[in-house]
Amino acid sequence: MVPSLEMTSDMMIVFGFLIFVTILFVFEVVRVDMVGLLMMVLLPLSGVITGSQAISGLSSNAVVSIIAVIIIGDGLDKTGIMNIFARQIIKFAGKSEVRIMASIAGTAAFISSFMQNIGAAALFLPATNRICRQLNVPVSKILIPMGFCAVIGGCITLVGSSPLILLNDLMASWWSNNPSVVGDKTFEAFGLFSVTPIGIALVITAILYFIFFGKFILPEVTSRPGPVCLLNHDLECVYGEEIHNAYELNIPSGFQTKRLDELKIRPLYHSTVICICKHRKRDGRLKVYVPARSDIIEPGDTIGVISNGEHIKKLAQDMGWELCHELNKLNEIISPDNAGITEAIVRPRSELVGKTLHHVYFRKRYQVNPLALFKGDKVFYEDISETKIQTGDAFLLFGQWEKFHLLQQKKDFAFTEHIPGEIMHPEKAGFAIGSLVLALVLALGLNVQLSISLLAGAVSMILTRVLSIDEAYRGVDWMTVFLLAGLIPLGLAFEKTGAALYLSTSIANLMQGALTPLVLFLLIGFLTSFFTLVTSNVGATVLMIPLAMNMAVQCNADPRMAALLVAIAASNTFILPTHQVNALIMRPGGYKVIDYVRAGSGMTLLYIGVVMTIMYFFYGISG
Template identity: 25%
Template sequence: MLSLFILLFIVLCALVLFIGGWVPADVVGIMVLAALALTGLVSPEEAVAGFSSPAVITVLAMFVLSAGLTRTGVAYRIGQPLQLFARKGEAVLIVVLMAAAGILSALINTTTVAVILLPATMDLARRSGLPPARLLMPMALGCLLGGPFTGISTPPNILATDALRAAGLTTFKIFDFTPITGALVVAGIAFMVLLGKRLLPKGGTSGTRKNGIESAYEIGAHIFTIELPPASPLIGRNLAESRLGSALYLTVVGLHRAGELILSPRAQETLQAADIIIVHGQADQVSHFHGSRHLQVEPGGPETAEITRRLGAASVRIGKGSPLIARTLAESGLRRDHHVHVLALNSPTGECLGDFRRHRFEEGDGLVLQGEHQVLENLAEKGLVELGTPLADGSADAPGCELLSLCSVRVPEGSVLAGRNLVESRLGNAFGLTVVGLARDGKVDCLPAPEETIQAGDLLVVQGLARDIDVFEGLQDLEISEQSSRLAAELESQQIGMTEVLLSPRTTLAGKTLSDLLFRDHYGLSVLAVLRKGRACRTGLQDMPLQFGDALLVYGPRQSLEAVARDEDFLVLDQAAAKAPRLHKAPLATMIMVAVLLSAILGFVPIAIAALTGMAAMVVGGCLTMEEAYHSIEWKVIFLIAGMLPLGMAIENTGAAQMGAEALIGLVGDLGPRWVVAALFGVTVLGTQVIPTAALVVLMAPVALGAASALGISPQLLMMTVAMAASASFASPLSHPAHLLVMGPGGYKFMDYVKVGAPLTLVVMAVSVWLLPMLWPA
């Protein structure tokens, strides 16, 4: 009798600690193990037997198998149909997840279904913008509710059938469990949608890392969409030609096209009619430029004609001893000091250089210069260049270069450009346009100095390629169609990721700009923002010199993130985000998982051995590394299960479970079959929260069969009751591996399972007590 009181005291203390949450759950499990061994309720061998238990080994191996499916992209493909419901709302997601989990659990081991759906559910939570805690528990409950669908799908069903066979009674057929299980699944889903979701923890965001990035960079507030107008000049041009980045400081992170989402499109991706462009940046950059509020295109007038008459172009050569040698275009002062514009540059070998801003002039370089006729002659007289063949007046048609066009734009009152100089207007860097004339108060100035301040009412005559002028006009037609934080949840997939990158202590890149590094071209990644001194910068990133302590928010293919992680100049903060899926290993991972399932279902080997073999095959086959395998295991869960398993042995050894069951059945035996079903269900469901289901069915089967014989009640009715109750392990994380699998990723506490699982257990019990006597008349 003393052993019963000691056992009761240990159980009560454990429950208090679980509920209070003062001590981590895994530590409580180890404390229970130690208490049971020290009080002699279990032998030392029984106390540590949990660490070699098939249940513990199975859960451990399942974590690794799940990681293998995730790293090879199999889990993503399995869960891809679920992503169609990402924007349907929480209630719809709960219904879809629980229904999918229930159906799959009828065909596959319940724990395996949880393993397969875990990464898919996490991805669904991220895409829907919901915390994982709102979806992971419903998914696990769906697995448990659908588990008993067939006679071979769960251990309780198998053991209940064996108990009837051993007693010489009519056994259950394989689908005898389906009607009651189907009713319980429907009732469970209805409960979760109507009441259960209100009891779920609010949870945080979809991960600590993402929460940190979101709070630091406010990603959701800077993601919006732009819908191309039907006749936009941008249609048919690629993203690089659209100048969304250079002109509006926007980064195109995705395209919605014909119902398909294209993430991290290439710069060569051509825009099509009806495209919806997903961009990251400052929304006011679009609104400022929209509707010609700051620059108004006008038809060419007398000012344009005068500038065309006064300007000319000439082909020149840099001769020996020229002061321009070894200087860049900016250092040469050709525009600032001499009022000429370089239209084209050919190297001494005759090669036409496209981007010559960083080129240092060499002897023999050929230039095409534009300016007033007298100015061009003065350059030759000063020995800066050697004058070659004069070209036509006006817009030059330089050899090897495209025909340039002129366009007149007016600076209206209230324009943000008023008060800025020509350099600050960014017409050159942003649009590839050159201001070749400025008309103010009836006076026309050719090739004004870059420091010339723009005033309201000025007419600027700009020169550029015809397509650049079309783009300039097209950008003024753009407007924001949607701005929502939920858009940010769609930006990542198994192949596209986002993470923070720091300059490493050994970097040689400090002081250089992203433009100097050709970062996008070299790494294939977009820099969305730079975090400097706690402030996220989103504009002018290409020309911002990098400093120690800067954090770069980069976005693009995970393969490119892997390349950055290998570069000694950078430190990638989240290594998991920088891992590209091993898609070429997906067939092998699928074969391994199928082999594990079939060998267990067909009884070739125990599930623990099959899972361990599959785990080894995943590593040997290259689906994941051993380091990744170790990292994938939730060790807290392993220690929690191993620590609590001896408690079931102690209850068995002391006879506490059977004594309580027999006493309770004796109290209600005279009240009729429904009361007997209710009492048996209640005792069994309480036991299943702390005792392994297989052991519980073994304990309760003699009680149920004895009660059926003594009271003249159908033994099939009471054994079905035991099987259903043993599978109703909803109210404790210790009751089933599926709960333990989602405990860590969902951030659940012990009481979270009690809050949702206890009322769900009452619902399942009520439906069972109502339906079972009808399906199996006493």
């Protein structure tokens, strides 16, 4: 029998806060980061923790790690490394949503087996966003599976998650403090791969769970396949009759080679060829050009065209070209993540005033495509390259966002809206990879605290000028930071007041008479899973391992297996966005708390079921 505890007023206050937070989460009374801020204010006012403890979450290992790893991820993304990764995923998975999900989730789980799961998830976030935008796949269908598998991947090795890292130390401490219980039995520590069978089984189960049930449990996001719409509402009101979407056309073998200006595509069809994609005979790779009027269109080419539905069908029919129903070869090039349409107004002191676009070789010089000209109170689609440019003329331009940032530096145009994207720096890729390697070596090789290791990598990104410090600040998702920083003191209050110990011992004593080894392990699994939702996974582990080992001895079960179960069950945290990974993907995925409840409830039960099954048949927990 585990000694009973008495309920105190502080415990009652903490349980009240737990119910209060749950209501705020479920009914979404306020935004989730506001819940965190409320906890930082209300907990010290109630007296259950001190003011310094209430704000300690801001300097916690988890929060500092998230800030640092987001900066590292931004640096990798800015140098184009994540673009390369995204291309490989697309090449393997094609356009299958299921294969994309399985590829990303499986890779995240593998990386998470030797790197902290929050780091793995943060590094995959930019690439996942790029892949989803390029393939027109709702990111909400991918991020929860990726996040869940990143959490589960920490169970593949003994260094993949904080609870498993603590396991042997906590077991050794209990073993040395209970000599009368263990007798002459020698303590045996778990090895690096002792948990691997359980971790692999969990990852496979999670991926299969989302493959078969994803369409029912993941949030529906309106996303329609087909041409990519490139105009925002304001631009569509002015230019939208003729310019609306990007289309891909293939040039058949029977087409007679011609120069682009000979085809008269703009005057006849009010359409603009924005790129020509040719196969290089030497290596079979694609070479994409921003077309000039003298460029040739020949059989085997793929061209990108800005037009509307009526004009593009007529163009394809008259020319005998194949109109693709969706973007294939040009998917990455015309992806809204990489390129788009913006409006630019000619400045008074622009060197373009009095000249024509053709005269200054505009396309060749700036690598962007003029689509239309707004002059006076009229929109022109034809002969805009031969029209003399005047101050105040507005051009509608299509191009890569990076090219627009370079054009903006020329001071010839004033852009009417913020330009997405940024200038990529592939020449800095070596520094970015070096910064990541530095963080990994410090954390895994030299056993430096995770937050310090990741912070060293983030600082290295800034010192090597992969990112400026302002860009680093802008990249941090502060909603995630304050959500976690506010929930950490709630977990601290749960442990400090004894509320967690009271709840666990009360349940254990209630079931004392029915505790067979199998029932005991089920109870340990569910208790740990609950505590890891409302406290930190480390807190749940520290609390539950001594308790579980004591209960196992009383039931003639193996205390080592009880401790192992606690360390694994401490990663069973899917129902609420309280885990760092779940909080990280919440805003990028557009998730609500109910989405985690819907997807996480089944995953939680499956998690416990798989762990119990593997431990029963392969680890001998039956007694």
